[in-house]
Amino acid sequence: MLTVGAIMLTKDLKQARLASAIGMGIQLIMAAVLIYLYLAERSAGNTAAMLFTYDVVWFPTLNIHYSLGVDGISVAMIGLTGVVVFAGVFASWQMEYLPREFFISLIILATGVYGFFISLDLFTMFLFYEVAVIPMYILIGIWGSGPKEYSAMKLTLMLMAGSALLLVGLLGIYFFSNPDTNHLTFSIMEISKVNIPIGMQRFLFPFTFIGFGILGALFPFHTWSPDGHASAPTAVSMLHAGVLMKLGGYGAFRVAIFLMPEAAHEQAWIFLILTSISVVYGAFSAIVQTDLKYINAYSSVSHCGLVLFAVLMMNQTAMNGAIIQMISHGLMTALFFALIGMIYGRTHTRIIGEMGGLMKVIPFLGVVYVIAGLASLGLPGFSGFVAEMTIFIGSYQHTDVFHRVITIVAASSIVITAVYILRVVGILLLGPIKDHHFLELTDAKWYERISTISLVLAITAIGMAPLWLSNMINFSLAPIVERLSSIQITSLF
Amino acid sequence: MNFNDFLTMRHELMLTLLALVVLIIDLNLHNRHKHYIIPITLGLFFVNLLVGFIPEGSNTLFGGMYRTNPLLIMMKNILNIGVFIILLQSVTWLKKEENREKISEYFILLFSTLIGMNFMISSGDFLMFYLGLELATIPVAALAAYTHHQTKSAEAGIKLILSSALSSGILLFGISMIYGSTGSIYFDTITKVYANTPLQLLAFIFFFSGMSFKISLVPFHLWTADVYEGAPINVTSYLSVISKGAAAFILIIVMFTVFSSLAAVYKNILYLIAVLTMTVGNLFAMRQKNMKRFLAFSSIAQAGFILLGILGGNVMGMTSVIYFVLVYIFSNLGAFGVVSAISTVTGKESMDDYDGLYRTNPKLSLLMMLSLFSLAGIPPVAGFFGKFFLFASAASGGYYWLVFIAVLNATISLYYYLLVVKAMFINKNETPLAFFKSDLATRAGLLIAGLGIFFLGFWAKVYEIISSLSYGIMQ
Numbered sequence: 010m011l012t013v014g015a016i017m018l019t020k021d022l023k024q025a026r027l028a029s030a031i032g033m034g035i036q037l038i039m040a041a042v043l044i045y046l047y048l049a050e051r052s053a054g055n056t057a058a059m060l061f062t063y064d065v066v067w068f069p070t071l072n073i074h075y076s077l078g079v080d081g082i083s084v085a086m087i088g089l090t091g092v093v094v095f096a097g098v099f100a101s102w103q104m105e106y107l108p109r110e111f112f113i114s115l116i117i118l119a120t121g122v123y124g125f126f127i128s129l130d131l132f133t134m135f136l137f138y139e140v141a142v143i144p145m146y147i148l149i150g151i152w153g154s155g156p157k158e159y160s161a162m163k164l165t166l167m168l169m170a171g172s173a174l175l176l177v178g179l180l181g182i183y184f185f186s187n188p189d190t191n192h193l194t195f196s197i198m199e200i201s202k203v204n205i206p207i208g209m210q211r212f213l214f215p216f217t218f219i220g221f222g223i224l225g226a227l228f229p230f231h232t233w234s235p236d237g238h239a240s241a242p243t244a245v246s247m248l249h250a251g252v253l254m255k256l257g258g259y260g261a262f263r264v265a266i267f268l269m270p271e272a273a274h275e276q277a278w279i280f281l282i283l284t285s286i287s288v289v290y291g292a293f294s295a296i297v298q299t300d301l302k303y304i305n306a307y308s309s310v311s312h313c314g315l316v317l318f319a320v321l322m323m324n325q326t327a328m329n330g331a332i333i334q335m336i337s338h339g340l341m342t343a344l345f346f347a348l349i350g351m352i353y354g355r356t357h358t359r360i361i362g363e364m365g366g367l368m369k370v371i372p373f374l375g376v377v378y379v380i381a382g383l384a385s386l387g388l389p390g391f392s393g394f395v396a397e398m399t400i401f402i403g404s405y406q407h408t409d410v411f412h413r414v415i416t417i418v419a420a421s422s423i424v425i426t427a428v429y430i431l432r433v434v435g436i437l438l439l440g441p442i443k444d445h446h447f448l449e450l451t452d453a454k455w456y457e458r459i460s461t462i463s464l465v466l467a468i469t470a471i472g473m474a475p476l477w478l479s480n481m482i483n484f485s486l487a488p489i490v491e492r493l494s495s496i497q498i499t500s501l502f
Numbered sequence: 503m504n505f506n507d508f509l510t511m512r513h514e515l516m517l518t519l520l521a522l523v524v525l526i527i528d529l530n531l532h533n534r535h536k537h538y539i540i541p542i543t544l545g546l547f548f549v550n551l552l553v554g555f556i557p558e559g560s561n562t563l564f565g566g567m568y569r570t571n572p573l574l575i576m577m578k579n580i581l582n583i584g585v586f587i588i589l590l591q592s593v594t595w596l597k598k599e600e601n602r603e604k605i606s607e608y609f610i611l612l613f614s615t616l617i618g619m620n621f622m623i624s625s626g627d628f629l630m631f632y633l634g635l636e637l638a639t640i641p642v643a644a645l646a647a648y649t650h651h652q653t654k655s656a657e658a659g660i661k662l663i664l665s666s667a668l669s670s671g672i673l674l675f676g677i678s679m680i681y682g683s684t685g686s687i688y689f690d691t692i693t694k695v696y697a698n699t700p701l702q703l704l705a706f707i708f709f710f711s712g713m714s715f716k717i718s719l720v721p722f723h724l725w726t727a728d729v730y731e732g733a734p735i736n737v738t739s740y741l742s743v744i745s746k747g748a749a750a751f752i753l754i755i756v757m758f759t760v761f762s763s764l765a766a767v768y769k770n771i772l773y774l775i776a777v778l779t780m781t782v783g784n785l786f787a788m789r790q791k792n793m794k795r796f797l798a799f800s801s802i803a804q805a806g807f808i809l810l811g812i813l814g815g816n817v818m819g820m821t822s823v824i825y826f827v828l829v830y831i832f833s834n835l836g837a838f839g840v841v842s843a844i845s846t847v848t849g850k851e852s853m854d855d856y857d858g859l860y861r862t863n864p865k866l867s868l869l870m871m872l873s874l875f876s877l878a879g880i881p882p883v884a885g886f887f888g889k890f891f892l893f894a895s896a897a898s899g900g901y902y903w904l905v906f907i908a909v910l911n912a913t914i915s916l917y918y919y920l921l922v923v924k925a926m927f928i929n930k931n932e933t934p935l936a937f938f939k940s941d942l943a944t945r946a947g948l949l950i951a952g953l954g955i956f957f958l959g960f961w962a963k964v965y966e967i968i969s970s971l972s973y974g975i976m977q
Contacts, residue, residue: 068962070821070969071894132890136881143880146920150928158924162917169916173909176890180897180905212902 067132072194076130081485082332085478086126086259089336092467093251093343094119097244099460100347111152114144115244122252126259131179131195135172138224138260141253142168145237145245153240160233160240167233168224175220175260181213182268200268201492210272217265218273218280225257225317226310227280228287235294238306243350246302250309251343255335258316262328262489266320270493277321278411284321285419287314292425296432301349301359304433305342308385311422312338318419319400322412325483325490327403330396332482337384337392337471344381344464348374351457352437361433366442371451375438377461382430384468387423392471397423399479510561510570513578513620516550521613528606536602540593543609544943551586554579562626566688569626573971577751577824578620584744584831585616590947591839592736594940595846600649608648611641612740619748623755628677628687631752635673635716638748639666642741646733658732665715665725673712679705689760696763706764710771713756716749717805720779727786730798735845738794739838742801747827750808754823757812765815772809773904779806780911788918791853793841796918797834800877803915804830807892810908814895820972822891825965829876829888832954836873839948840866847938853922858931863938867926869952874919876955879912884958891965 067075079087097115121141128134142165149161179195185205186194194200205213223230234254238246266273291311298304312334319331351374352367353359368375384391387398404416471478508515524543531538560571589612596605618637625631643666647659677687683701684692696702714722730738761768783803790796811823843866845851860867876885889912893905940948958964 068965070966071818071891073962136886139881139886143875147923147927150924158928162920162924165920166913166917169913170910173906173913176893176909177897177902177906180894181902183894184898216906 072192073132074130074196075133076196077127077133078129079127081481081483082259082263083126085332085336085482086255087123089255089339090119090122090126090252092463093247093339096343096347096460096464097247097251099456099463100247100350101242101244111148111242114148115248118144118148118245118248118253122248122256125256129197131182131197131200131264134197134260134264135175135179138175138256139169139172141256142172145241145249145253148245149237149241152242152245154242155240156236157240160236164233164237167230171220171223171230173220174216174223178213178217178220178265181209181216182264185209197263197268204271205269207271210269211275214265214269214272214276217269218261218276221257221260221265222280222283222317223257225254225261226287226291226313227257227317228283228290228310228314231287231291231310231314234310235303235306238309238346239300239302243346243353246305246346246350247343250306250346251339254309254313255316255339258313258320258331258335261317262320262331266323267489267492273321273323273493277323281318281321281412281415284314284318285415287311288318288419288422289425292422292429295429296425299360299362301352301361301433301437302346304361304429305345305349308345308426308429309338309342311426312342312385315397315400315419315422319403322400322404322407323490323493324403324406325486326406327400328486328490329479329482330399330401330403332486333392333471333475333479334396334400336478337396337468340464340468340471341381341385341393344377344461344468345385347457347460347464348378348381351461352378355451361436364437365440366438368438369442373458374461377465378438379434380465380468382434384472386427386430390469390472392468392475395472395475395479506561507563509556509558510563511568511624512556512558513550513554513575513582514617514624516553517613517617517620520546520550521610521617524606524609524613533603536605537597539605539609540596544589544593547586547589551579551582554582566626566690567630568621568624570624573824573968574623576968576971577623577748580824580828580831581616581619581744581748584747584835585612585740587831587835587839587947587950588612588736588740588744590943590950591739591835591842593943595734595736595842598846600651604648608645611645614641615639615645615740616744619744622748622752625752626689628680628689631756632670632674632677636670638745639670639716642737642745645737645740646729648734648737652732654732655734656732658729661725661732662729669712669715669722671712672708672715676705676708676710676712679708689756692760693762696760698764698767703764703767706761706768707771709756710768713749713753714775717746717753717808718802719775719805719809720782720802723779723783723802726802727795727798730801731792731794735794735838735842735851738798739835739842742797742838743831743834746801746805747831750805750823750827754812754820758815758820769813769815769899772813773901776806776809776813776904777907779803779809780908781806784911784914784918787915788921790918793845793851793853793856793922796853796922797837797841800915800918801834803911804834804877806911807889807908810892810896810901810904813901813904814892814899816895816898817969817973818891818898819895821965821969822888822895824968824972826888826892828964828968829884829954829958832951832958833873833876833883833885836869836948836951836955837877839944839951840870840873843940843944843948846944847940848936853925856922856925857929859926862936866948869948870926871923872952872955874922878916878919880916882959883955885955887959887965 065075067073118141121137124137125134125141128137146161146165149157149164153161182200182205183193183195186200186203226234238250241249288311291307291314295304295307298307316331316334319327319334349359356364358364384393387393401416401420404412523546524539527539527542558575562569596608615638618634622631622634622638625634643659643663646662647656649655679701680692681687683705684695686692711722718726730742733741780803783799783806787796787799787803790799808823808826811819811826872883876883879885879889893908897905
């Protein structure tokens with residue numbers, strides 16, 4: 010339903026950006042309407058796990074369906090995508106080189122993302138996942154900067170290797186989706202009702218989880234992410250860090266953990282260690298970077314690591330925090346990359362050492378940058394705080410030593426985050442102006458303001474009133490958590 | 503011979519007729535009017551293509567030597583479609599001055615090999631199979647040497663004929679052992695008595711090696727790259743698509759029927775060869791700069807994927823192989839079509855010449871990109887579905903690690919396919935190939951390939967039809 014609208018857009022030839030802006034505006038409104046409808050339906054007492062489902066049989070012999078539907082989590086993710094894509098189109102308003110192709114690729118990418126979030130069938134989900142990955146190559150390769158060809162190739166190949174793992178996992182799930190009869194299925198909801206044999210789970214879980222984890226920048230498979238983000242054009246960095254990396258987190262819990270809970274419990278400790286390494290290592294790496302985009306890219310590694318970390322905690326509070334963190338980080342990082350793109354467009358450098366005192370010449374962008382920074386380090390009142398708070402409270406609910414220690418380790422990233430954010434803000438915005446050319450810089454244009462303000466609004470809205478969001482998520486998390494807790498826990502710790 | 507028998511054998515008979523008609527027309531045409539042969543032949547072949555789709559049940563002729571059923575007819579139709587696209591794509595090249603006197607030869611040789619393949623697919627015993635195989639191979643060698651004044655083309659012809667003679671010899675040796683140990687050459691009889699004795703195992707290995715030559719599986723692939731590079735581009739696409747597709751069809755039939763009792767043994771061999779073929783094909787393809795060699799190695803790698811379906815060993819495997827070949831025909835012909843169009847007009851075949859192609863020839867570049875993505879198995883184009891079903895069938899046999907290796911190989915292949923995409927879209931070039939407009943036939947050929955690539959995947963009906971037909975055979 011949402012995707013069709015996006016595909017229709019690619020037919021437009023002239024005035025590509027206007028068409029994209031309108032199209033993405035409509036998408037945003039549709040996402041908002043979807044959230045509203047969803048809430049209305051829920052408050053009307055509809056308790057089905059998935060709403061607005063749409064299902065057609067695609068390949069009958071293999072029982073592949075084209076099956077769409079939303080629950081509270083995917084609705085939230087679609088809302089996020091809507092905002093980020095909308096802002097991304099405005100952030101790339103002055104695309105000069107091959108604009109039509111740029112927007113078409115961007116929209117194909119967005120289509121893949123939307124499709125992924127609303128798929129209820131593993132086959133369609135995988136299909137949309139790959140649809141979302143491939144345009145990245147072209148987007149970074151053609152419109153990127155720096156070592157773009159290297160980064161684009163690295164990103165594509167690593168994500169495709171991830172999908173190799175994923176495909177094995179998904180096929181395994183499929184062939185064990187109904188061990189008693191021959192009626193195999195790709196449907197997530199149907200598979201969640203059966204128990205895949207534990208031996209297969211042990212084998213398939215790492216495939217699936219790492220497959221999604223690569224996209225979610227799981228250490229040590231995160232190396233594509235900094236290069237990719239740094240070389241990508243602004244809108245693509247926004248969309249990529251903001252939304253695409255969330256596919257990993259979303260898939261990890263919707264497929265890997267939800268469908269294979271026993272193995273998830275057993276192997277969680279390995280991945281918890283890996284994710285806490287991502288969290289802390291990402292944050293430390295961000296400290297030493299001098300390129301603005303690299304700082305943000307590593308900060309994304311850290312924050313996305315936190316998402317996977319929270320998902321692996323496997324209790325209601327932490328998972329709820331994970332979803333909020335996905336949304337919050339998606340918005341923040343998109344805002345960051347938009348700002349970096351705008352600053353770079355003016356100063357033509359991204360090295361923080363060469364800049365300074367920008368607050369005096371471009372106050373609007375400066376203020377927004379400070380807001381983004383504060384939100385990112387988890388200041389109350391912004392979405393980052395809500396997310397991290399929930400995650401760490403949830404993680405601390407585990408009473409054993411292992412979980413507590415690892416929670417404390419991960420929580421230390423908050424401090425490190427503060428270090429690199431404040432350092433950048435200090436050098437970049439305050440202090441003396443280092444280059445007299447900077448005095449002639451102009452502040453944000455109208456389209457840049459639209460782009461940033463829409464993101465700032467979303468961040469503050471979640472920060473000020475998180476309850477409706479977390480209620481919406483909680484409702485849909487409940488069956489997942491129930492399934493997780495109902496099984497026999499044979500964890501090592 | 504009554505009308506029903508004619509319908510049974512219509513693919514072969516029509517083609518024979520067609521070849522003769524072309525010959526007769528050629529005899530009666532003045533040298534200046536030779537090019538009239540092209541539209542006439544194309545039209546007649548299109549009729550043949552349509553006739554091929556007349557539904558027809560199972561039947562056997564000549565005491566079981568020749569048999570047919572809806573699935574086999576389907577395979578022949580798939581090949582026909584591919585040949586039709588190739589014919590369309592070769593029109594521009596055939597119209598060149600240097601080829602004027604040999605137009606009819608091209609058609610006659612091409613149709614002869616197609617007849618051979620059809621007989622091979624329909625064969626009910628090893629004699630017919632071998633006849634078909636030879637008929638399919640020898641004219642191809644002549645075709646490869648079509649532009650014999652060029653050393654490379656002549657070399658390709660001689661290489662092809664020598665290596666295929668050798669492989670035929672090995673194959674025939676295998677067949678004679680099968681006959682010696684079972685006392686029969688009929689597939690049905692052999693299926694019942696074939697066992698796991700050393701001689702019969704050896705016979706199988708000889709047979710399989712011979713077939714591996716035809717499909718160019720590693721380590722029997724060495725002739726491929728040189729022949730592909732030397733042969734005229736349209737012959738290369740014929741070799742890499744039609745020959746390989748037909749050989750894959752017959753291989754899967756034989757494996758699933760005659761040698762089904764050896765399944766436990768041959769699966770180990772196939773596993774190893776599949777891994778080798780995919781990996782070696784891919785690794786070599788990475789280093790190629792000549793587009794024909796590049797596609798040659800990529801098609802070696804693709805052959806490795808076909809083995810995955812055979813390993814699956816069930817209806818799903820058979821369906822996925824046939825479906826994959828169908829998709830592969832369209833994807834590879836899309837890629838070859840673009841290479842052919844460019845090489846015919848400009849004579850350029852190196853990857854470096856493709857730098858900046860998108861600026862001057864956006865449509866060709868887009869089609870090339872779609873075809874390459876389809877070959878790499880990227881959704882939403884058809885190749886994704888083809889590969890996915892192959893992997894699914896291998897996974898259904900429990901070969902999860904093989905699937906993993908295969909998908910990693912697909913990722914490697916994506917690397918070198920992206921190199922071409924990068925050349926066309928990203929690389930800057932001061933003097934890109936000038937814009938040119940291909941003629942109607944070439945464009946039609948490319949259009950058919952493009953449509954196939956784009957819609958075949960979404961159109962689940964195709965898969966269902968193949969599946970139901972395979973189901974009928976496997977029972």
